[in-house]
Amino acid sequence: MDIDAARAIADTVLCAGPVLRPYRAAGHRDPGRWQFGMLMPADLAAADESLSAVAQTECLVEGGGPVRLRVLLRFLQVQRRSVYRWLPDLGRFKPVGSLDVDGVALVSCDEPVEHEQLVEVDDATLPAAGTRQTVRVSGGFARTELHDTRGRLVGQVVRHRRPLCAMLNVSAQPVPAPRPALRLRVWVENRTRAGADGDEVALTTALVATHLILSIEGGGFVSMVDPPGWAAEAVENCANVGLWPVLAGPPGRHDTLLATPRILRDHPADLLDHAADELLQLRNLAG
Template identity: 85%
Template sequence: MDIDAARIVADTVLRAGPVLRPYRATSHRDPNRWQFGMLMPADLAAGDESLSATAQTECLIEAEPGVRLRVLLRFLQVQRRTVYRWLPDRGRFKPVGSLGVDGSAIASCDEPVEHEILFDVDEATLCGAGARHTIRVPGGFDRTELHDARRALVGQVVRHRRPLCAMLNVSAQPVPAPRPALRLRVWVENRTRAGADGHEVALTTALVASHLILSVDNGAFVSMVDPPGWAAEAAEDCANVGLWPVLAGPPGRHDTLLATPRILRDHPGDLLDSAVDELLQLRNLAG
C-alpha cells in the first residue's frame, strides 16, 4: 500500500499555495479562495444550488476472497484567529487586524486545521450492507497571551473552531464482468449546520480540500482513467461527483487509489515537482 505516497500527492495538488494562505482580517472572506473540495454546511447547500454538501466517488475493484478496504478521509477545518491588543489604561483587550510585537506583525486571519479519519471495512461488511461512519470534530477555543521582550503583556491571540459533523458511507455491489469485480461507492456528506449565522460562518463549518485515499488488501483497483477492455463498460457506469479517482503509488501498483476534486492521471507522483513549481508561481503572481 502507498498511502504515504498518496498523501504527498494530495498535499501538493490540493493543500499547497493559495489554499493554505490565511485571510487577513481586512480581506473579504471568499469561500472560492479555499477552492478545492469544498463541502459546505448542509443547511446552506440546501438553499443554494451553487453549493454542495456532498461528494461521491465510484470505482472498480478486482476482488479476491478476504478482500479488505481501508478508507482515509482527509480535509481541512478553518479556524478563526483573532488578535487583540491589550489596553492597560482600560484594563481590557481590543480586537485588531494586526499587532506589532518586537518588530514582528501578528495578524488576525483564518487558518487551516488538518484532519484525517481512518477506518477499515472487512469483506462481510463491504459486500453486505456496507458501512456508515459518523464523523464528529469538536469545536475549540484557545487563548495565547503575547508579551514583548520586556515581558510586558501587549495582547493575545484567540483561536476559535466550530464543531463539524459529517457522514461517510461505503458500499459495494458485484458487477457483471469476466472477472470477479465490485463497484465501490464512497460517499461523504457535511451534515454541519451553519444555522442563523449563515454565510458569515460558512467557511468555518465547511470541509475544505476534502479527498479520499483508499487502499485494498486481497484485491486490486481498476484504472478509471484507462480501464482494461473487460471493465470498460462497468467503468463508464461509475458516477463520480466532486471526487475523481486515480491509481496512486508507483506505476504497476493497483492497491492504492486517490480520489480528489482535481482530475489527475494515474500514478501522479511524477507531477509533484511541476505542481509545486506551478503553485509557487501562482502564489508569487497573486502577491
C-alpha cells in the same frame, strides 16, 4: 500500499495553497481561497442548489477472493485567528487586523486545520449495505497572551474553531463483467448545521479540500482513467460527484487509489517534484 505517498500528493495539489498563503481578516469571508472540495453545511446546501454538502466516488475493484479495504477521509477545517491589542489605559483588548510585537507582525486571518478519519472494512461487511461511520470534530477555543521583550502585555491571539459532523458511507456491489469485480462506492456528507448564523459561519462549518485515500488487500483497483477493455463499460457507469479517482501508487501498482476534487492522471507522484520546484521559485522571488 502507498497511503503515505498518496497523502503527500494530496497535500501538494489540495492543501499546500491554503497553508502557504495566510488569509488576512480583510477578506476572510471570501470563499474563493477555499475553492477545492468544499462540502458546505447541510442546512445551507439544502437552501442553495449552487452549494453541495455531499461528495461521492465510485470505482472498480478486481478480484474474486476476500478483500480488506482501508478508507482514509481527509479534509481541512477553517479556524479563525483573531489578534487583539492591549489598551492599558482602558484595561481591555481591542481587535485589530495586525499587531507588531518586537518587529514581528501578527495578523488576524483564517488558518487551515487538518483532519483525518480512517475506516477499515473487511469482506464480510463490504457488499450492499456496507458500513457507515460518523465523523465528529470537536470545537476549540484558545487564547495566547502576547508580551514584548520587556515582559509587557501588548496583546493576545484568539483561535476559534467550530464543531463539525460528517457521515462516511462505504458499500459495494458485484458488477457483471468478464472478470470478478465490484463497484465500490464511498460517499461523504457534511451534516454540520450552520444554523441562524448562516453565511457568517459558512466557511468555518465547511469541510474543505475534502478527499479520500483508499487502499486494498486481496484485490486491485481498476484504472478509471485508462480502463482495460473488459472494464470500460462498467467504468463508464460509475458515478463520481465532486471527486475523481486515480491510481496513486507507482506504475504497475493497483492497491492504492486517490480521489480528489481535482482531475489528475494515474500515478501522479511526479507532482511532488514539480511542487518542490515551484516552492523554490517562490522562495527565490521573496528573497
